[in-house]
Amino acid sequence: MKRRAGWSLVLCAIACLIGHGYAQAQAQCTPADFGKEIIARIAGDNCPKPNEPELEAIIGRIDAAIDNAKLEEVERSATLIGALRELRDAYGRRPSWGAGLERGIDAAILRARAGELPLNGFANVRAPNVPPDPLACSLVLGTVGELDYACIVLQGSPVPSGAGARVHVLEPYEAALALRALSAAHSAISKLNIPELDKAIERLTQAQKRFDNLRQHGYLQYPWELALDTALTPRARYDACQTTDSFCSGEAGLDPASLRVIFLHPGVGIAAAGLGFKGKPSWDTAIALSLEAIGFVSYTDSFETYWGLSGGAIVSDGDFGDTRFGLFVHATRWLHAGYLFSVLREATRGDASVFLSLDLGTAFGASFLE
Amino acid sequence: MSAPNVLFVVHGMGTNLEAAEEPTAWFKEVETALHVAWERFPSLAEESFAEYIELCPLSYDQRFRQYTARVAAAGEKLEGKLGKARYARALAAVGGAGADDEENFLWANVMDVLLYRLGSDFNVEVQVALQLQLAKKVREVWAANTGAPVQFSMLSHSLGTAVAHGMLQRLALGAIGDSDVFKLGGNFKLRCYMTLANVSRLMFRPGGSIYDKTLIRPGRYVESFINARHIADPVPAPFKFAPLAWGPGYREIPIQCFRQPNLHAFTHYLDHPAVAGALFRSLVPFLIQQAEVDAVVATYPDVNNPDEQKCRSIERLIADIAHELQVAYNDETHLLSDSVELLAGVARRAWQNRKALGALT
Numbered sequence: 001m002k003r004r005a006g007w008s009l010v011l012c013a014i015a016c017l018i019g020h021g022y023a024q025a026q027a028q029c030t031p032a033d034f035g036k037e038i039i040a041r042i043a044g045d046n047c048p049k050p051n052e053p054e055l056e057a058i059i060g061r062i063d064a065a066i067d068n069a070k071l072e073e074v075e076r077s078a079t080l081i082g083a084l085r086e087l088r089d090a091y092g093r094r095p096s097w098g099a100g101l102e103r104g105i106d107a108a109i110l111r112a113r114a115g116e117l118p119l120n121g122f123a124n125v126r127a128p129n130v131p132p133d134p135l136a137c138s139l140v141l142g143t144v145g146e147l148d149y150a151c152i153v154l155q156g157s158p159v160p161s162g163a164g165a166r167v168h169v170l171e172p173y174e175a176a177l178a179l180r181a182l183s184a185a186h187s188a189i190s191k192l193n194i195p196e197l198d199k200a201i202e203r204l205t206q207a208q209k210r211f212d213n214l215r216q217h218g219y220l221q222y223p224w225e226l227a228l229d230t231a232l233t234p235r236a237r238y239d240a241c242q243t244t245d246s247f248c249s250g251e252a253g254l255d256p257a258s259l260r261v262i263f264l265h266p267g268v269g270i271a272a273a274g275l276g277f278k279g280k281p282s283w284d285t286a287i288a289l290s291l292e293a294i295g296f297v298s299y300t301d302s303f304e305t306y307w308g309l310s311g312g313a314i315v316s317d318g319d320f321g322d323t324r325f326g327l328f329v330h331a332t333r334w335l336h337a338g339y340l341f342s343v344l345r346e347a348t349r350g351d352a353s354v355f356l357s358l359d360l361g362t363a364f365g366a367s368f369l370e
Numbered sequence: 371m372s373a374p375n376v377l378f379v380v381h382g383m384g385t386n387l388e389a390a391e392e393p394t395a396w397f398k399e400v401e402t403a404l405h406v407a408w409e410r411f412p413s414l415a416e417e418s419f420a421e422y423i424e425l426c427p428l429s430y431d432q433r434f435r436q437y438t439a440r441v442a443a444a445g446e447k448l449e450g451k452l453g454k455a456r457y458a459r460a461l462a463a464v465g466g467a468g469a470d471d472e473e474n475f476l477w478a479n480v481m482d483v484l485l486y487r488l489g490s491d492f493n494v495e496v497q498v499a500l501q502l503q504l505a506k507k508v509r510e511v512w513a514a515n516t517g518a519p520v521q522f523s524m525l526s527h528s529l530g531t532a533v534a535h536g537m538l539q540r541l542a543l544g545a546i547g548d549s550d551v552f553k554l555g556g557n558f559k560l561r562c563y564m565t566l567a568n569v570s571r572l573m574f575r576p577g578g579s580i581y582d583k584t585l586i587r588p589g590r591y592v593e594s595f596i597n598a599r600h601i602a603d604p605v606p607a608p609f610k611f612a613p614l615a616w617g618p619g620y621r622e623i624p625i626q627c628f629r630q631p632n633l634h635a636f637t638h639y640l641d642h643p644a645v646a647g648a649l650f651r652s653l654v655p656f657l658i659q660q661a662e663v664d665a666v667v668a669t670y671p672d673v674n675n676p677d678e679q680k681c682r683s684i685e686r687l688i689a690d691i692a693h694e695l696q697v698a699y700n701d702e703t704h705l706l707s708d709s710v711e712l713l714a715g716v717a718r719r720a721w722q723n724r725k726a727l728g729a730l731t
Contacts, residue, residue, distance in 0.1 A: 190512040196551040197509050203547030204502040211495045215436050220444055229490035251545055254498060256491050
């Protein structure tokens with residue numbers, strides 16, 4: 001089957017390329033084959049291509065405007081809109097299908113004049129679908145029920161009822177031509193959107209970079225800290241979204257929250273004792289386990305660095321009898337220090353420890369430590 | 371010329387990263403399953419899949435793995451410094467030692483769901499990651515001289531249904547920076563949105579009904595919405611996604627087949643011709659008629675074990691599980707979507723059912 005279909009396509013293409021013309025093409029390609037080919041391949045590479053120099057010239061101008069990197073965005077838009085207008089004037093005259101094209105291009109140009117991007121006009125040029133488009137169209141332009149709607153049906157196929165004047169019954173060659181013109185217009189309009197799309201990509205890239213910085217260089221939050229953040233922040237963070245809907249949309253809430261909670265956060269570092277109003281200062285240090293009970297961290301715009309405060313306790317050398325309580329400070333992303341008093345043990349009460357945790361691995365990368 | 375359809379594919383929970391580079395292992399499996407399904411329909415088998423559909427994986431797994439790797443490193447650092455004392459080991463485990471171990475079921479699977487649902491702005495993070503991947507692909511398509519309109523569709527599975535829903539809703543609702551390019555009414559929408567084991571309602575954060583609030587429904591941001599659910603899959607059972615008044619653009623496909631003990635698997639859903647057929651009908655309606663889909667579905671037995679007794683046992687077990695799920699989750703008044711207990715219960719049921727079905731085969 002594949003081979004037979006392939007041969008018929010080759011015959012189609014050869015017949016048309018050697019200039020047997022429209023009548024010959026009709027003889028070679030039945031409407032059904034043609035329609036399937038047009039719809040399936042969309043631009044119909046293998047069946048007769050509409051050979052209309054005027055159309056090709058307009059498409060050439062559209063492509064040139066898009067490819068000319070020297071053109072400013074405004075000039076490019078103007079050139080594309082100019083080409084679309086030419087397309088409309090040239091093909092809007094065609095009695096069989098021009099009206100659909102005309103409406104679509106007019107809608108796009110009107111929007112462009114109003115200072116909007118010419119959205120929508122050809123957004124829905126497409127092969128037909130099962131619901132919500134209930135009509136058996138070969139091609140659909142616009143949206144059912146709206147002004148720019150057009151349903152293109154190939155000659156020989158049943159004409160759908162209910163679409164009224166919006167149905168255009170076309171011969172295969174005309175259908176291919178219509179598709180070529182519609183595609184050129186759609187392509188141009190899509191490309192007019194690229195500068196807008198680039199803005200979105202730039203903003204999303206920035207948001208992702210902020211999340212990357214937060215996760216790679218930020219102060220690690222354990223799952224229960226994230227859960228507490230969820231419990232504490234949803235109203236403040238998501239209220240802005242309530243005005244439009246219940247989800248944060250677009251820009252709102254695109255970045256990580258810059259104020260984040262510290263809660264029951266375990267850590268490890270070194271502690272030097274004897275630095276309180278009692279006790280002997282000493283530079284002897286011991287491995288200490290820290291637990292920050294509650295606190296916060298605040299990030300800069302880029303999320304590359306932060307500062308924070310918390311209250312908690314440390315245990316040096318596994319000596320739980322002399323758990324020391326105090327404050328921790330997080331300055332920049334790699335220095336974490338604490339000043340903590342001994343309160344539980346009579347003999348050392350009033351003494352204090354300085355706790356230090358230098359997160360060099362986070363600051364300079366794992367290779368630094370190796 | 372590029373294919374007239376770009377199908378974005380979004381994975382579900384669990385470790386979906388291969389150690390090395392793209393394409394990811396999960397995507398290869400899905401790609402293969404879609405090609406196998408395509409070949410099952412005689413009209414489609416004559417045509418080349420790639421000529422009509424370009425697959426584009428959207429992956430968010432690395433966002434979770436980046437986090438769990440760091441939690442694991444912190445836990446292991448604690449363990450290394452504190453030695454093997456009992457308290458040290460306990461603290462290290464709580465702190466995440468072993469969190470990046472793929473064998474660690476809790477961290478590799480359930481944590482993804484919990485992090486997405488309760489992990490502060492993790493939901494935003496994964497949505498941004500997907501939005502960026504999607505935007506880059508759309509740019510590539512729009513910038514190419516395709517000579518024809520290309521239509522975008524999306525296929526999502528499990529947790530991916532909630533992630534995709536959230537990110538599409540954000541795209542449809544508002545501007546991204548100064549750009550309205552993805553906003554509803556603009557030049558972008560999905561032709562077909564297919565969800566497998568949809569958990570969007572379970573993960574729905576704000577109050578009110580998702581059916582009323584969402585823009586990701588037929589006639590708005592998507593043209594057609596197809597939702598497939600296995601009757602014995604516990605994951606989409608609580609807060610079942612089943613809008614009643616979305617009109618003809620919405621279609622629900624319940625399935626009850628058995629091809630592997632993991633009924634929830636992405637590829638297990640795609641193996642059913644009713645599911646794949648509905649997707650292909652939506653993407654290339656001119657190539658395949660509904661009658662052909664129905665004919666292939668008619669030749670697809672729910673259970674294909676050569677041992678008839680085993681077949682009956684499996685069918686009975688699937689019916690029992692489906693009944694049990696109905697009893698457990700149909701009355702939603704006592705269910706809380708925020709409940710960790712609910713999520714853990716679903717994971718436990720999935721695990722137990724998988725073992726029970728595995729024992730029968």
